[in-house]
Amino acid sequence: MRNGLRPLGLLGAWIVASSCGNGGGNSKGEQTDGGGSNMELTWCAVAPILEARCQRCHTDPEKNGAPFPLLSYDDTQRENRYEHMGAAIDRDFMPPLWLEVDPPVEPLSCREKATLLAWVDQDAPPPPEDDESCVATAPVELPCP
Numbered sequence: 792m793r794n795g796l797r798p799l800g801l802l803g804a805w806i807v808a809s810s811c812g813n814g815g816g817n818s819k820g821e822q823t824d825g826g827g828s829n830m831e832l833t834w835c836a837v838a839p840i841l842e843a844r845c846q847r848c849h850t851d852p853e854k855n856g857a858p859f860p861l862l863s864y865d866d867t868q869r870e871n872r873y874e875h876m877g878a879a880i881d882r883d884f885m886p887p888l889w890l891e892v893d894p895p896v897e898p899l900s901c902r903e904k905a906t907l908l909a910w911v912d913q914d915a916p917p918p919p920e921d922d923e924s925c926v927a928t929a930p931v932e933l934p935c936p
């Protein structure tokens with residue numbers, strides 16, 4: 792997505808994202824290969840978004856007619872579900888603003904959407920091996936495209 796148009800802005804956002812929790816320190820020479828969508832994401836980037844935006848329905852047992860849970864990394868890998876996630880998010884089918892529930896479903900922010908779509912684009916990388924529960928991984932959200 793528009794790689795390289797705003798390298799400084801994206802780098803700035805990257806520094807902010809990566810400095811959460813450990814004071815940063817990578818501000819020099821970390822020119823990645825261009826845009827936010829090239830930043831490597833793991834399950835840890837999307838887990839909090841799924842929890843906040845999807846697991847209200849995609850839980851176990853499923854609620855409000857959702858067809859499967861999206862609780863764990865493994866859930867997203869069964870039957871290539873992550874690809875369906877990408878398609879559903881991309882065309883604003885999910886989260887379902889069209890579904891009548893109380894309280895009403897709210898749309899994803901553009902940062903949440905960009906982060907989810909970039910993770911799917913990267914073939915849905917797993918959590919880091921030494922941090923399965925994402926405790927030590929700083930939260931990441933890509934900037935709006």
Ligand code: HEC
Nearest residue numbers: 844845847848855856857858875876879885886887890896
């Ligand atoms: C308010 C409940 C609710 C929320 C929140 C919700 N879903 Fe769904 N989801 C559903 C329902 C209901 C369906 C079945 C829709 C249908 O096929 O008519 C569905 C279907 C899906 C499907 C299958 C679509 C297909 O290919 O047919 C995917 C993938 C999906 N949801 C992903 C997500 C993701 C990712 C999120 C969060 C960003 C999310 N959903 C949030 C209720 C929800």
